[in-house]
Amino acid sequence: MPSRSHPEQPLAQALRQPPSQPLRYLGGYPAHLLQQVQGLIDAGRLGETLSQRYPTLHEVRTDKALYDYVTELKARCMRGAAPISKVAYDSKLKVIQHALGTHTRVSRVQGGQLKAKREIRIASLFREAPPEFLNMIVVHELAHLKEREHDKAFYQLCRHMSPDYHQHEFDLRLWLTARDLGLMPGVAEA
Numbered sequence: 001m002p003s004r005s006h007p008e009q010p011l012a013q014a015l016r017q018p019p020s021q022p023l024r025y026l027g028g029y030p031a032h033l034l035q036q037v038q039g040l041i042d043a044g045r046l047g048e049t050l051s052q053r054y055p056t057l058h059e060v061r062t063d064k065a066l067y068d069y070v071t072e073l074k075a076r077c078m079r080g081a082a083p084i085s086k087v088a089y090d091s092k093l094k095v096i097q098h099a100l101g102t103h104t105r106v107s108r109v110q111g112g113q114l115k116a117k118r119e120i121r122i123a124s125l126f127r128e129a130p131p132e133f134l135n136m137i138v139v140h141e142l143a144h145l146k147e148r149e150h151d152k153a154f155y156q157l158c159r160h161m162s163p164d165y166h167q168h169e170f171d172l173r174l175w176l177t178a179r180d181l182g183l184m185p186g187v188a189e190a
């Protein structure tokens with residue numbers, strides 16, 4: 001299993017590349033890492049390697065369970081951030097917005113008060129996924145409640161919530177690659 005490296009290309013950007021390019025999720029990573037990944041694919045070992053490293057699927061299957069999961073993590077790691085009004089799995093996310101998760105902040109005046117409504121949507125492909133990958137995406141969207149850009153402060157916040165954030169992001173990219181190649185039996189297409 002290749003080791004982690006700081007991602008240069010945001011996942012959302014990777015999703016815009018044609019599926020015909022099997023390593024599209026790994027753009028921006030150094031060539032020697034890509035060679036290791038290609039080596040695992042060529043040896044027919046990528047799926048097996050990932051299944052061994054991430055053997056379980058989480059149980060957060062419903063929007064209600066996802067809401068509880070997100071608010072619990074937020075209460076633990078981001079005390080003080082404004083409440084989230086809605087959390088949901090979204091099956092259209094990947095196709096339409098080229099994203100694995102989104103966060104929105106809508107401000108409106110209600111009864112003379114300015115109220116901000118925050119929503120987090122998670123691509124429904126994460127409904128059946130290892131817990132580490134759901135966690136990584138939720139941490140990413142929660143961090144955006146405080147930091148807009150993918151800058152140093154943003155990744156610092158991500159690592160505060162999940163010390164293995166970068167490793168999980170890299171492995172998530174491998175997992176998406178393996179899914180595209182049909183190497184992850186038991187994981188249903190979203």
Ligand SMILES: [Zn+2]
Pocket residue numbers: 140144150
């Ligand atoms: Zn982001």
